[in-house]
Amino acid sequence: MANFSKSQVPQFSVEVYQNEFLPEGGREVSAIVTVSSTGGGTSGGAPLTGASASPAAIPGGSAGAAVVIMVDCSGSMDYPPTKMRNAREATAAAIDTLRDGVEFAVVDGTHVAREVYPGGGRLAVADRRTREQAKDSLRRLTAGGGTAIGTWLRLADRLLASSDSPIRHGILLTDGRNEHESPEDLRAALTAVAGRFTCDARGVGTDWEVKEVTGIASALLGTADIVADPSQLAADFTSMMENAMGKEVADVALRLWTPLGAEIRFVKQVAPTVEELTHRRTEAGPRAGDYPTGSWGDESRDYHVSVRVPEAGIGQEMLAARVSLIIPAADGGAPEVLSQGLIRAVWTDDMAASTSINPQVAHYTGQAELADVIQEGLDARKSGDFDGATAKLGRAVQLAEASGNEDTAKLLSKVVDVVDAATGTVRLKAKVADADEMTLETRSTKTVRVKK
Structure with a gap:
């Protein structure tokens, strides 16, 4: 350490x-x-305080970190052409955020996985020279081919396995569905790499499958989110890398x-x-x-x-x-x-x-139900069960209102017209933008904490 x-x-x-x-x-x-x-880094939200066991200190901080950035370079990344440019800019921003001494690599993901930098089955060590080299290499990220995310994850695992760093992390960007390998192949890859590194997953645009991206992040104990506007990728990648550097x-x-x-x-x-x-x-x-x-x-x-x-x-x-x-x-x-x-x-x-129900237990029981009914409501809406969707999403609005989950309430208001939030009375909107529906589904599991 x-x-x-x-x-x-x-x-x-x-x-x-x-x-x-x-x-x-x-x-x-x-x-x-x-x-x-607390007291060890620069990441994460504000810690809570209260009656507890006394905190225990770690004898030392981490010995280092290793990160692999996996960039979707399938053919769909050329539509619109600015999307690929935004992905290169976002990857460059993430590289700029690396601490000196962190090991890293960049992977080009299509129906196969290819090392873009440094190559040779190894990781580079971040310093001013390697960061510039890595950013120069991003010119080789061009769109073409299919999507087989399991191959990207397996290559990232092999690269990260070459490191002695205890913090091993992946950042994965995709813009489409995983159409060039079976769901079983992706599940097998996730099973193989789970516990070996953590991974944040992002979907850019609106042509990807929410359950695929959230499933990857869930299996690998990372975060998932949508970046509907590709021009926002650089800010999101910077934030993800800053968070990774804080581990x-x-x-x-x-x-x-x-x-x-x-x-x-x-x-x-x-x-x-x-x-x-x-x-x-x-x-x-x-x-x-x-x-x-x-x-x-x-x-x-x-x-x-x-x-x-x-x-x-x-x-x-x-x-x-x-x-x-x-x-x-x-x-x-x-x-x-x-x-x-x-x-x-x-x-x-x-x-x-x-x-008597403990306030924290009651609050989080409601937050877990909120996540469930949003998913059930969106699934019902997609299947044409509009009565079921109205009931479930109405209950979601009611739970969001009661718990003060304002962010989720705003996302729900893009999918339903709220008649009475307190009773959960809503009407489904006739037209919903894909980005709004996907954002609600992707962020449905985000919770708010109990007000102290």
């Missing part, structure tokens, strides 16, 4: 928000777990241990976006499992954990789950525990205590 000054050492904390009280016979325990990383701790996992008789029902990231993690569990010893969270900079994220506990009598209490934040040990030994929190269960005959 690199030597950081004491002020630069990242610190992690785990906070647990829950109502631990259950009625007699109650078995379901829900908690919001807030994980914050300092890799391969962080939530480890959940449960006592005998208790089991994890689900684990979801619920802020800043909704991301299902339940199926990503890997066993970590007796009654313990690890859930990947990827790389961290200065940022805070929230997770919803649901535990089923055995029945118990009034007055009894138990530890429902222990939440540990861990990173792999450099020497391959036992992982290092960065911070911990406890989820408790207490059985009571106090009806007011046992029926």
Whole structure:
């Protein structure tokens, strides 16, 4: 690991928000777990504060980072011709944002994947000279051919595997559907590279498939977004690379241990976006499992954990789950525990205590439902089920209004006419721009945090 000054050492904390009280016979325990990383970098949103376990410092920052930029160069990137120019400018902007010492490469993606810079199956080390060389090489990015994103990801994986850097990241740009390989081939590629690097994915224009792009980002623990106007690519690529440069701790996992008789029902990231993690569990010893969270900079994220506990009598209490934040040990030994929190269960005959819903749990339950009903509503609209679409999108408007999710409310207003937000009364718009519908679908999982 690199030597950081004491002020630069990242610190992690785990906070647990829950109502631990259950009625007699109650078995379901829900908690919001807030994980914050502070003091180590320049990335991410403002961390939260509150009653928690004391933060634990990492013994050092990251030893470095490696990044591969994958640029769609299929034939459709020539329509309009400015799109390819915008992609080259965006890639150049991202290269300019690289820190000195970061390893990097640029990949040209069509129905095959080709190294544009530096070539030879290796990564370059960023400095003034290599950045200029890389930008000069972007002239070789020209449109032609098909789209097979799985091949781009596999090449990025091979390039990143040549690096000893703990932070390994990809940036992927596409403007079209993945028509030159089967969905099974893309899934196989994602399975092969998952956990080996993180990846942000962007769709430019409106001719790409939202579920493909969001599926790539989800599988590789990155972000997904639409850049409907190609002239905005440079700003977006700069922002993505700045975020990647702010990551300092890799391969962080939530480890959940449960006592005998208790089991994890689900684990979801619920802020800043909704991301299902339940199926990503890997066993970590007796009654313990690890859930990947990827790389961290200065940022805070929230997770919803649901535990089923055995029945118990009034007055009894138990530890429902222990939440540990861990990173792999450099020497391959036992992982290092960065911070911990406890989820408790207490059985009571106090009806007011046992029926009270914790505000954080209630808020994020609503945000997860908001993401679900937007997707269901858009799917119904596409299939011609306009009554179903109206009902689902109306519920989405109601949830967005109640939770103060103003960004999502604005996106919904481009797809429906809102008659009464509080009751979720809406009418589907007769005409909706492709960009507006795709933006709503792509950003449907973005959440707002609980107002403190």
